[in-house]
Amino acid sequence: RSxxxxxxxxxxxxxxxxxxxxxxxxxxxxxxxxxEAGKMELKPVQINLAKFMEQISEIYQPQARHKGIIFSWxxxxxxxxxxxxxxxxLKQLVNNLLSNSFKFTRMGEISVTxxxxxxxxxxxxxxxxxxxxxxxxxxxxxxxIFEKYTQIETSFVRPFEGTGLGLAICKELSNLMGxxxxxxxEQDQGSIFTFTFKAHYDNKDDEKKEEEISRELLxxxxxxxxxxxxxxxxxxxxxxxxxxxxxxxxxxxxxxxxELYAPGKYDIIxxxxxxxxxxGISACKELRxxxxxxxxxxxxxxxxxxxxxxxxxxxxxLDDYITKPFRPQQLYEKLLMxxxxxxxxxxxxxYG
Numbered sequence: 001r002s003x004x005x006x007x008x009x010x011x012x013x014x015x016x017x018x019x020x021x022x023x024x025x026x027x028x029x030x031x032x033x034x035x036e037a038g039k040m041e042l043k044p045v046q047i048n049l050a051k052f053m054e055q056i057s058e059i060y061q062p063q064a065r066h067k068g069i070i071f072s073w074x075x076x077x078x079x080x081x082x083x084x085x086x087x088x089x090l091k092q093l094v095n096n097l098l099s100n101s102f103k104f105t106r107m108g109e110i111s112v113t114x115x116x117x118x119x120x121x122x123x124x125x126x127x128x129x130x131x132x133x134x135x136x137x138x139x140x141x142x143x144x145i146f147e148k149y150t151q152i153e154t155s156f157v158r159p160f161e162g163t164g165l166g167l168a169i170c171k172e173l174s175n176l177m178g179x180x181x182x183x184x185x186e187q188d189q190g191s192i193f194t195f196t197f198k199a200h201y202d203n204k205d206d207e208k209k210e211e212e213i214s215r216e217l218l219x220x221x222x223x224x225x226x227x228x229x230x231x232x233x234x235x236x237x238x239x240x241x242x243x244x245x246x247x248x249x250x251x252x253x254x255x256x257x258x259e260l261y262a263p264g265k266y267d268i269i270x271x272x273x274x275x276x277x278x279x280g281i282s283a284c285k286e287l288r289x290x291x292x293x294x295x296x297x298x299x300x301x302x303x304x305x306x307x308x309x310x311x312x313x314x315x316x317x318l319d320d321y322i323t324k325p326f327r328p329q330q331l332y333e334k335l336l337m338x339x340x341x342x343x344x345x346x347x348x349x350x351y352g
Contacts, residue, residue: 017059023325031092035172042176044084044200049075049114052087056094056112063102070109079116083124084200089173094128096166097193101132108133108190117196124199125179131192137185145183146171170195220245222335225266227257227283228301229275233324237270237301240328244335252276254283261287263294268338273302273313284317297338301326 004012034040053073064071094112101110110132118125137145146167167181170193174181179196224241228234229252241248249266251257255278257269269287271280278286284298300318303325313321320334 013058014062017055020325032169032172035169035176040176042086042089044086046082046084047087047090048082049079050081052090053112053114056091056098059095060098060102060110064110067102067105068107069102069105071111072109073112075114076116079114079126080124080201082201083126084202085197086177089177090128090197093170093173093195093197094130096170097130097195100166100193101130101134101191103134105132105134105190122200122202124201125196126199127179127194127196129192129194131190133190136187136189137183137191138187142183142185146181220335220339222246222267222339223265224248224268224270225251225257225260226270227251227254227275227280228270228272229253233272237331240331243328244332246335254278254280254286257283258286258290261291261295263291266296268296268335269298271298271300271318273300281313281316281318288317299334299338 031040053075057071057073060071063069098110098112110130113129113131115127115129116124117127170181174195174197178198181193181195183191183193185191222245224246226234226237226241226248228237228250234250238248238250249260251260253275254271257271258278261269271284273280280300280302287295287298297319298317300313300321301324302313302321303323320338322330322334
């Protein structure tokens, strides 16, 4: 949002999207263990598939230009604009397949196509096809590529760096999402990977909700105490809050937060969990002891993302919880939610 030229904006967009992609790749390794243990749960959200593919495209277009490959995508126009699906799992599937296509394709083109297999009143069976003009896969290798820790070998390339988990994860994820995956390929003729999955849809357009939230946030007049010991995190969250029209004070640990806080001074506290001097949970408990019902909502921010962490921290005294890393929209939705709760309980507006 600062003054950047077009090239700098593109670089920063690519850095942001690639960083998110890296986090998803790291999670692939953890997710495979969770799937095998039966602990993986799908978390569907409403997404715009076109915007989803625009983000994917931003990641791979620089690589395509560098290699002289045509990279394209298309979505069947009959497919509903908004669908409910686990966005992170879908992204893992597409990224894993595209990563392989770019590894093994030296020239020609790579494409992604979303299509409808079956459509009922509110359920969709969809397919995603990733097609390339790469080295292709022999019949022998096709029988084992979906096995864990398997990488194909050809006379043209040495085994590529990686864990050999990508296609195994694709197989597990597509099954988990109510579908399957297959490959059609011939040596030196390219490959077509197609996975299927279930999704849901309705006639509501959730984009309006995001636009309304953004408009409301431009008029926020919230006073926020951000408790965080890492300067870079203060800067990142601070920019998000400033862009939402908030006034922000910063504390480096729980003890500083206790010293800064006074009833009526802040509308919301954003509290990191692990900090030197005094951690976030201890600080929250002490603030409640000192101020009781006069304490404003305390929303935890932490990298602790295991199943049950949010519930555990809320039981220990936090009002709400956001897992790092988070997108600005996630933070804004929490601010809006707690603002509305405060309005309902006090009858006064915190923004206008």
